[in-house]
Amino acid sequence: MALQEYAGAIVLEVDGKEVEVVDVSATIKTGRKLVKTMNKTGRAKGFARGISEYELSLTVVIPLSGDLDWLAVEGAKLTVYPNSPGGQRESYVDCFTTEVSDKYTVDNEARRDVKMNSLRKVTE
Structure with a gap:
């Protein structure tokens, strides 16, 4: 059996500036909703398509100088790429901060801890 290579550590960039990240979590909501109808079977019949949502949770270290103003981040591009050759980058475009906590x-x-939303995701 051949060895498998998996994605390793990631590097995160915010508008071209590398950010020291401890943890990144991306949640994608499809926007689909269950459609309940009144019928004799007593079960749902399908779903409706909605608008996708992209939520990002970041944990970053706090530098003594040169920290980003996380509360002011609007329209940013976050790029996550594997630290190994051949990996595909994922970019979250038009990101804005919704919550910051120390x-x-x-x-x-x-x-x-920084919570952000993005308007779209692009695989490069």
Whole structure:
């Protein structure tokens, strides 16, 4: 059996500037909704198509200087690409920040949780 190679660490860029990221999570909602109808079978008959939503959750470290103004991020492009050759980049376009929170613990460095939404996703 041949060895399989998997995606490794990722690098995150915000508008061309590399950001030190601890964790990235992308949630894609399809926008589909269940359509309930009154019928004798007592079950739903199908679904309706809706608008897709892209939600991003980032955990970034807080640098002593040169930190991004995360509250002011609007219209940004976030590009996530694997740190191995041949991997495909994923870009989230027209991103805007919806929530920012700081987190401090005894054992780790100070971190910032950032929640963003994107208008579309592009695989490059």
